[in-house]
Amino acid sequence: MKKTALPLVALCLALLAGCGPADGAALPSESPADTSAVLVDGAPWFATFRVVAGAETGELVLAANDGTSGEVYVLNTEGVSLDRPVENGELINVYYEAVMESFPCQFSNVTAVEHTETERDDRCGLYLQVLSDLWEVDPGLNTNLEELAVDLSELTDLSESEKAAVTWAFGNAHCLMPITGTWEELVEAGYIDGENLSWNGNGCLFTLSGSADGTFRADKWASGLGAYTFSDCTAKMGKDGSWSYTIGYEAIS
Template sequence: MRKSLLVLALALLLAGCSAAPAGETLTPPTLAPGDSPAPEPVDAVLVDQAPWFATFRVVAGAETGNLVLAANGGSAGEVYTLSTEGLSLDRPVENGELINVYYEIVLETYPAQFGGVTAVEHTRTERDDRCGLYLQVLEDLWEVDPGLNTDLEELGVDFSGLTDLTESEKSALAWVFGNTHGLMPITGTLEEIWQAGYLTPMTEPAEGQEDSVSLYRWENGCLFVLTGSAEDGFDAEKWTSGIGAYMFVDCTVRQNADGTWSYTVGAEAIS
């Protein structure tokens, strides 16, 4: 019942070389309730045949030049940061773009960082900033009924129901959202968070009643959930208990000419 829940953490796969032997899966560290993430060591890993390059989606940070990147088509945890200061660019980088980064080493932090960056180039692909769309939705949801997420100590995210982002984009989205609010996001469904022991009971089950998550609350945390897609519409919810939740329902989306997205909430619900 109180087994550790996987927390968004390092699962770095180096572009152009293996991060683990063939067939081996890298496992992120786990945190039990009340634990704090230990500082990650900063080790430089020389990339074979450096300078190497890999392709990344710009998830956030283009407006400041401190980019948050998701490995293109990557798996969970493949999140990087890159400062464009001092780099020669033919035009500014934009959120939602796919870019190629040429580099010599990777610093094994979380998110990972590059060393010896020699070039950043734009790819011949159309900009698609749906990560920016979902970040806006999360911030809008944060602002409504703020009592549900005031003075949080723990922040949960569940993007498993989003069907139009890669796993690395979901990881980057979670990290940006958590970092904005000064918290390391805990990833998992409501059921997983309950089973991991983050929730406390509001009431004991009545005789003959089965114990369930509906009897619990997240006393010092809040879970943010996104489901659906930009093409088919999506729902968004924040949850602290069965009687403490706020939802954006039947949201519809349209893509703008510049690759950004706008959305309209079909209905809002509260419990």
Template sequence: MKRLVCALLGLTLCMGVLASCAQGGPSGGGSSSGAGAPPDGSGGSREGAVAVCRVIDEDDGTLLLAKQDGGSGDVYRLDASGLPVTLEGESFSADEIESGMIVEVCYGGDIMESFPAQLGGVTSINARSDGFDDLAELYLEVLEDLWEVDGGLNENITKLGVDLSGTRLSGAEQSAVAWAFGEEHGLAPIQGTYEELLEQGYITGEPLEGSDAKYYQWTDGCLFSIREKEDTASFNLPAAKEGEDPSLKDYHVGGTVTFDAQKWRSGTGAYFFSDCTSVRSTSGEWSDYQVGSEAIS
């Protein structure tokens, strides 16, 4: 997937390139964050560190990773081409790494402070056969679908708000999805809820004539959000294709997610996907989501 990256993103990525020693070990001038510090807190690097991450996005061997149970800053970019790759210790191709997989990245210990961060001195990658979950990829697809509908709402925006705090994604996964979404459209994402963006001054309110109410809008930006509802046990599945088993034997009982998604620019400029539903298979893969209804404001 080709991405257009704006000047701001380009500057950020350049910092990553300059700091990157992922293939040949960390440089003397590189800085490191907590995961690269030794247990004694001396600030030096550790040898043989392992980062356990979920693959959020994959593009021609370049991986966008979210550290398992990590915070918003634990997002890494890694070029897997040319690295030894295994699946549970057996030979595996980097081309076969998919979004949703759990991977163990062996590296020198330093983490270069760019965003996404760079793991210094990467020596190998081991993909795991357990723990697959591509919910992040599903939500990235939802954001892209929202971008396409009623395109005038996000036309010519210079700021991109993303709120995934109402989902089960970890902090690192939320940041990685927001970054991938922004990168696709040449914008640096701003994470935050409507209330947080209002408090920070991105969203502003103008008094309505003859009323105490205000008209709220984001003049140069648009907020994309996904919020999960309580899980449901079943819903109307699409009809089985020819040759497919129409039964639910391949699905978890209760392995569904129901959510609302919207993009918002003003009190009179918003688009909604309501009661969207997806089912998770026993392998951890989420199905194409169904939209219950759509609305425009």
């Protein structure tokens, strides 16, 4: 069966047009606190981002804090003046001159990164941990994958940009460009044979649904006879903004 592009597979494009200033904000009249950057004529744009992953290495994966776009941003903090390390889950202001039209979007001439001093909430890190744990169980379902699909459409407590960033970070961790879409959309696009309940190739679909504020579920599906589920999961946020979770029960088919 011929595979066609999914309506939601923007994450799989090599280039994305229109990656301009993330929220159109102009630089305030005074320099940001806690940075030594000198901002003069034609000063850079700035925008606020959620740090989704990469704080440990300085290769940050960011989600736009406006919450409406599905764009993903990456930022290497090497050479950027910081008063203290950036942490996953916090909100930061990034001051920059332009954004490259690539996927993920990349910044040009970053002059400063500013901590916003808002409460840290690393629920993106929670979901990345859940996806990583699900990857490790019954590994035969996702060994030597050619196609990795991710469906976060029924996850209710992340913005569209956060969902996109979590999806990209998960795929990048396994050296795969993820496909986004529901099971039905993957069938329609030709990735999955809906009649025989199997992939047209070597693929696996990872799905998260629900909310960390209530209960959530995590599934991976390789075929009608190859699936694994974490069900009735509950999570708790610590005082530092990190999350832990408990699986209600696990199921295999």
